[in-house]
Amino acid sequence: MKATATGGLRNLLAIALLIMAPAWPLRPATAAEPPAAASAAPLPWSSLSTEQQGLLDKFQSGWEQLPAARQQALARGAQRWLAMPEAERANARDRFNAFQKLSPEQRAQMRKRWEGFQALDPQSKARIRENFRAYQQLSPQLRQQLRQRWL
Numbered sequence: 001m002k003a004t005a006t007g008g009l010r011n012l013l014a015i016a017l018l019i020m021a022p023a024w025p026l027r028p029a030t031a032a033e034p035p036a037a038a039s040a041a042p043l044p045w046s047s048l049s050t051e052q053q054g055l056l057d058k059f060q061s062g063w064e065q066l067p068a069a070r071q072q073a074l075a076r077g078a079q080r081w082l083a084m085p086e087a088e089r090a091n092a093r094d095r096f097n098a099f100q101k102l103s104p105e106q107r108a109q110m111r112k113r114w115e116g117f118q119a120l121d122p123q124s125k126a127r128i129r130e131n132f133r134a135y136q137q138l139s140p141q142l143r144q145q146l147r148q149r150w151l
Contacts, residue, residue: 043071052078 045063048056055078056063063071081089099107117125135143 040067040069040072042068043075048075048078049082051082055081 042064045053045060052075053060056074059066059074066074081092084092099110102110117128120128135146138146
């Protein structure tokens, strides 16, 4: 792939950094929920599957105090996790661990970039995803050169 557009390369790097982030539905309970989720209905603990309860057991004692949107996000995240093949789970664990090793400032920057990506129109998101797929097809050496050039 010949990279000629500066904006495209920056988009590639931005999405590459986003990929290192953890699965967002599994973030700590203190994180704010998006405004669109504010009207969600409470989700009783008993309505979760046994597998979901097992994954979310650290939230059980305070489940009823969590905002309904947070309950639903956690339930969706647990269901998504359970549906993942083991290879995807291992990849997600690695990304989560890498994210946890970042400084608080770096994590905040990653969250800000993620929020910026989420705010994009569907066409822009699709273009960034396409650029990232192209980036993934590059040789490790070329990817390293791009990282050194743009970071």
